[in-house]
Amino acid sequence: MFQDINLEEVLDLHQQQQMKLIDVRSPSEFENGSIPGSINIPIFTDKERAEVGTLYTQVSVQAAKDRGLEIFSDKLPTFIEKFKQIEGPKAVYCWRGGMRSKTAATVIDLMGISVSRLIGGVRSYRKWVVDSLDSFEMKPNVYALNGYTGAGKTIILNELIKKGLPAIDLEGRAQHRGSIFGQIGLNPNNQKTFDSLLLDDLIQLQDSPFTITEAESKRVGKVTVPDFLLRKMEQGTEIFIDMPIEERVRNILTEYQPWNYPEEFLRAFKLIKKRIHTPIATQIEKDLLAENYSSAVQLLLEYYYDPRYEHSREQYPSDRSYTIQVKDVDDAITSISEFLTAQHAVNTGS
Structure with missing residues (x-):
């Protein structure tokens, strides 16, 4: 039996x-x-x-x-x-x-x-x-990766995980990149699945000296991030990735591959079109229709996403915010790994 x-x-x-x-x-x-x-x-x-x-x-x-x-x-x-x-x-x-x-x-x-x-x-x-999520008391301090759209934060985060560093990929758990274009080419998870995967990560990293995650808002696509984790991010240390816009455009094109989803990108753009200065919005739409994606992405960064990111930086005071200037994603991975190693040595006195 x-x-x-x-x-x-x-x-x-x-x-x-x-x-x-x-x-x-x-x-x-x-x-x-x-x-x-x-x-x-x-x-x-x-x-x-x-x-x-x-x-x-x-x-x-x-x-x-x-x-x-x-x-x-x-x-x-x-x-x-x-x-x-x-x-x-x-x-x-x-x-x-x-x-x-x-x-x-x-x-x-x-x-x-x-x-x-x-x-x-x-x-x-x-x-x-x-x-468990309602009563969770997260022990590790949080290093929040921040940076303008296209800085490759998710790629960097997953490379840090491969190196054995303690990290949580919230966008990966949500199966959503967090922007209006974030679900294109993906199958976003619902709240049940997100909660289960997140709790599994939290439990496994509870005894880690620190945890790395991407600076996120309350909502990531279809799901919401628990308040205790958002508070931990806000109380933690920001690592701001400063990367040239040309490199960020390349990262976005590589990750999103808009040429494979032209109609979806155009449809998503129309949801935010009215928030962009009319002549710029008109040019972005023309570029999308002509499949001139490099130009469209750069204009979106300069006139929509970058200005919005300025507000998110205000939650971290200067004594808990570090800017790392890098040339590309590989440079960022190396620089952040070295930064975290140094920070951990200082905090533990080793």
Whole structure:
């Protein structure tokens, strides 16, 4: 008989990579929010789930169970084979730890495959995430990367992570670059997914001497950043990246590749067009239509984004703000790594 397992034990084993988590809900439910690192092996497709749900509400519980069993029986060999391919301890879960995960665990156990079931399902996990973020007390001090649009802050941040430095990529967790053009070419995460990924980062970095992140506002695309993290940023140290505008234009073109999404860029620009001086806005639109993206991006930087960034710098007093003048992203990575190493040595007295 399969064993029920509580959330605390599941998360501990999962974090240590000693247990694989399998979400047996439908693909759209999984996409809407799951435990990070889980594998989706659904009992029902979205269409099948809707059919069973309709029977449950409009006919009877027994009719829904009978139809659900019929659907599941047809796909049982494939379902079991997918579980056989997953090595090591496994735990299944659904929304509430109810019928779907119980059915999956029972069948898998009968086939001689060891499996556990998460008590309370993903609903218990979501409650834990919300409660944890509401009461989280972040220990590390924050170094906030700032700089005009196109300074490559996200690229720099991820290179620092590769070097082993403690950092959180908020835009990466949101799957949004934070501007009106920020979701083009991406699939932005919802708040549930963002919260789960962020909490995982926060827990892992809680004992770090410091944490690096990009200076952000309350909202990043579709999601909001917790207030405690925003306060930590405001109380932390700013590292302002001063990079030539020509290099910033190149960075934006490399990252956004507007030639692959011409209609999306034009549509996004029209949302901010009225905020830009009319002759400049007219020229930007002409450049976008003519696919003269270098000119369009430079005008956007000079007349829209750069002036807006001046306001964000005001939250950091001069004694907690350091400007690093660099020629490109590679130079910035080296300079910031050296700066953080020096700062850490001063703070620890080493």
